[in-house]
Amino acid sequence: MNKRDHQEELNLDGLRDETLVIHADDWVANDGTVAPAIYYSATFTARNATEFAEMAGTPRHPRYYTRYGNPVHERVKKIMAELEGTETALVTGSGMGAIATTLLSLVSAGDHVIAQTRHYMSTAKIMDEMLPRFGVEVTLVEQADVTAFAKAIRPHTKLIMVETPANPTLVVTDLAAVVELARPRGIIVVCDNTFASPINQRPHDLGVDVVIHSATKYLGGHHDLTAGVICTSEELAERIWHTHISIGSVLSPMDAWLLLRGLRTLPIRIERINANALALAEFLEAQPQIERVYYPGLASHPQHELAKRQMRGFGGMIAFAVKGGYDATQRFVSALNLSQNAVSLGGVDSLVVHTAAMWEGVMTEEQMRTAGIPSNFVRFSVGLEHIDDLKADVLQALREV
Ligand SMILES: Cc1ncc(COP(=O)(O)O)c(C=O)c1O
Structure with a gap:
């Protein structure tokens, strides 16, 4: 028997991220296991026809049909909603x-x-090709310029999509300023x-919906699963879920389970990754073979003050440009061992x-220029190796440039 059967549901108020990732989902399953059980079932039984009708008529039911929901999904959703501070989440x-x-x-046509x-x-690509095909008009703006967002707003603007820091350039969007423009206009x-x-x-703390x-x-953190999460209000989640079950981008119970395992260590992984990335960015900035480093945690990042305002840490993604152009950059990347x-x-x-090199053939030179990617641009995802080993590896590779 679960020893918690006689206790009140755990009160999550005031618990820190490190605790939430381990305990926020305890009561979601409440099935007496310490490690989460995996429900590898596409469908779930009802006790009788009345219960079946009730299950069929309940949106986002956690155990009706796995495309609609699954008990392992429920656990991930609970943790993610707590971490992002939203009412609920979808996977x-x-x-x-x-x-x-x-x-x-x-969004709809028009x-x-x-x-x-x-x-x-x-x-x-969704913005450039897919939405316009469905009759949705899209305006692309320079994300670092808040006035560009303001100027782009039309009477029929329904949605603003932002990504910050952006992949791969690490340009930052002022979330509070975008919300201030969007909110009064719905x-x-x-x-x-x-x-x-x-x-x-x-x-969401800054008003993002x-x-x-x-x-x-x-979130997964080990390069072993593919998954997505949507954190939002109950009202928007309900709308998105109805489309979700038609589109069918379903998270497998196994990947949901791996994601749960990854989430347990997210805060401590991020703490170390933040420290590694800042140290590596500072190190790169001091190397004569490096033309420029892009990292929001560096004072040299044009939006460092904004990043400090809206971020608690600067993350593990660094970009930099290697002196000597495309070929020198190829030599550098090939020489890295770790x-x-x-x-x-x-x-x-x-x-x-x-x-x-990655986007050659996928994007035109013009598209790469618009995306702010020079030919000597390197994207580096800093992991959990020891920082001294990472620095030594970078140093030996720079000798090949
Ligand atoms: C910022 C960002 N958003 C979305 C995606 C797409 O994620 P997935 O590969 O899980 O579909 C990626 C993938 O690299 C990404 O970097």
């Missing part, structure tokens, strides 16, 4: 599943959307918070990409 099969489902739920000139590549603000994680930035994560990254050449980010292993 999806990937970060793009979360973004596409949210956008397709909240609406206008404002987004940034810099977004994660697939989000940019415009929904959606923020992709993947790069920061809820430990470093809580957009929907906070999205690629949980594939920091940081592997791979897409994705936010896990325990450091990963590196020569961005221009």
